[in-house]
Amino acid sequence: MHNCTTHDDCVADALQQAEEICAARELRFTELRRKVLELVWECHGPVKAYDLLEKLDHRIAAIKPPTVYRALDFLTENGLVHKISSLNAFVGCSHPLRHPECYFLICTECGEAEECCNSDIVSAVAKTAREKDFKAEQITLEISGRCRECQKVN
Amino acid sequence: MHNCTTHDDCVADALQQAEEICAARELRFTELRRKVLELVWECHGPVKAYDLLEKLDHRIAAIKPPTVYRALDFLTENGLVHKISSLNAFVGCSHPLRHPECYFLICTECGEAEECCNSDIVSAVAKTAREKDFKAEQITLEISGRCRECQKVN
DNA sequence: TGGGCGGATGTTATATTATAACGTGATCAT
DNA sequence: ATGATCACGTTATAATATAACATCCGCCCA
Numbered sequence: 171m172h173n174c175t176t177h178d179d180c181v182a183d184a185l186q187q188a189e190e191i192c193a194a195r196e197l198r199f200t201e202l203r204r205k206v207l208e209l210v211w212e213c214h215g216p217v218k219a220y221d222l223l224e225k226l227d228h229r230i231a232a233i234k235p236p237t238v239y240r241a242l243d244f245l246t247e248n249g250l251v252h253k254i255s256s257l258n259a260f261v262g263c264s265h266p267l268r269h270p271e272c273y274f275l276i277c278t279e280c281g282e283a284e285e286c287c288n289s290d291i292v293s294a295v296a297k298t299a300r301e302k303d304f305k306a307e308q309i310t311l312e313i314s315g316r317c318r319e320c321q322k323v324n
Numbered sequence: 325m326h327n328c329t330t331h332d333d334c335v336a337d338a339l340q341q342a343e344e345i346c347a348a349r350e351l352r353f354t355e356l357r358r359k360v361l362e363l364v365w366e367c368h369g370p371v372k373a374y375d376l377l378e379k380l381d382h383r384i385a386a387i388k389p390p391t392v393y394r395a396l397d398f399l400t401e402n403g404l405v406h407k408i409s410s411l412n413a414f415v416g417c418s419h420p421l422r423h424p425e426c427y428f429l430i431c432t433e434c435g436e437a438e439e440c441c442n443s444d445i446v447s448a449v450a451k452t453a454r455e456k457d458f459k460a461e462q463i464t465l466e467i468s469g470r471c472r473e474c475q476k477v478n
Numbered sequence: 479t480g481g482g483c484g485g486a487t488g489t490t491a492t493a494t495t496a497t498a499a500c501g502t503g504a505t506c507a508t
Numbered sequence: 509a510t511g512a513t514c515a516c517g518t519t520a521t522a523a524t525a526t527a528a529c530a531t532c533c534g535c536c537c538a
Contacts, residue, residue: 200486220523237487239525244486255409256464258495258524275458284456291448295467298442303472304429310410312464313449318457352505354515373495388518393496398515412495412524 181211184262188250191266197248205229206241207262210251216259216276216283254283256312261285273311279320335365338416342404345420351402359383360395361416364405370413370430370437408437410466415439427465433474 188207192199209225210217219238226233242260245251249269252261254276263269264285271292275284291311299306342361346353363379364371373392380387396414399405403423405414408430417423418439425446429438445465453460 198486202487218523219525232488234487234489235525236489236527240487255466275453275456275460277458278461284458286452286456288448288452291445291452294442294445294448295465298440298445299429299467299469302429302438302440303475304431304438304467305470305475306429306467307432307469308467310464310466310468311449312409313453313458313460313462314464315453315461316459321457321459352515356516386517389496390498390518391516394516 177214180214181208184211184250184264187266191248191250195248197244202237203241203244206238207245207250210245210260211262215281216254216257216261218259222260252285254312255310256314257283270309273309274313275317276312276314277317277320278314279316279323282317284317334368335362338365338404338418341420345402345404349402351398356391357395357398360392361399361404364399364414365416368416369435370408370411370415372413376414406439408466409464410468411437424463427463428467429471430466430468431471431474432468433470433477436471438471 185204185208188204189199191197205226206222209222213221219235219242222242223233223235223238226238242251242253246253246260249266250263252263252269252272252274253259254261254274257276261274261283263272265272265287268287271287271289272285273288273291275286277283292309295309295311296306339358339362342358343353345351359380360376363376367375373389373396376396377387377389377392380392396405396407400407400414403420404417406417406423406426406428407414408428411430415428415437417426419426419441422441425441425443426439427442427445429440430436431438446463449463449465450460
């Protein structure tokens with residue numbers, strides 16, 4: 171299910187990178203935001219806001235929905251987390267510096283969401299947007315289907 | 325805001341085409357489904373389930389949420405309507421026979437969602453899916469930004 | 479040094495979106 | 509005509525998200 175061998179590492183790396191990005195942009199990477207990002211990464215896959223809420227409750231006392239949503243908004247706006255609209259779920263961005271080029275292959279069987287960065291698709295999108303004089307600001311590309319592993323199974 | 329000059333026509337055309345498609349596929353295009361599709365088209369843009377609900381109430385008595393959602397599910401499954409996940413809204417499909425190739429340019433200013441059919445994007449997506457051995461079943465591509473008209477304004 | 483500003487979080491309440499579960503009625507093939 | 513299946517009605521509630529206002533905290537600078 172993972173593409174990172176030692177899962178702790180990928181969480182730590184993500185946090186480290188987030189720290190650096192926020193520092194560089196003069197954003198406040200608060201305790202809460204850090205905690206939320208950490209949890210998102212620990213889930214290693216699309217995770218629902220209310221699931222995060224529950225998990226946070228065990229670490230910090232009595233977190234309420236707006237608190238989680240605000241942290242998620244911050245992380246999303248700054249490219250550290252993606253919202254997967256078709257699932258109402260959130261997932262850590264593996265390529266925060268190429269964030270706008272990312273899209274997802276979402277397996278309906280196992281729930282895994284593989285993040286891909288592909289400039290062909292991005293440039294095809296940019297091209298049609300240009301043709302229509304449309305100023306694209308955000309692209310949501312979510313491909314659902316069955317991943318390699320799950321196709322094997324049956 | 326529209327790309328059809330006489331708006332009545334495009335609603336009538338969509339209903340006509342839906343009728344034919346359902347007949348060809350031996351699907352039941354019931355009164356309710358017809359009514360919902362008609363309303364979606366009349367809105368001529370992304371419309372929320374609960375807004376439909378309200379409008380239906382004026383035509384048919386006391387419609388409840390599951391009724392609308394079931395009709396929308398039917399229409400969505402059969403390619404007559406798209407769900408725009410990033411807006412939690414629904415919109416009539418202008419190209420029901422090329423439905424899987426459609427995507428949207430969504431203006432954050434005026435709310436218009438222009439439907440496009442573009443095989444470049446579709447084939448770019450298909451290519452990466454193939455490379456990853458991913459069996460794509462559904463593609464959600466939603467591009468938000470500002471449309472030509474709204475860029476002019478300010 | 480303390481006062482005020484702005485951003486982050488806490489808190490309460492509620493809005494919005496969607497579905498589960500079960501009952502009833504219509505349709506259709508045999 | 510009867511049983512199977514699908515569509516729809518109905519009640520209740522689940523799941524997702526935000527509005528609005530209070531409080532806290534760091535920071536600037538008078």
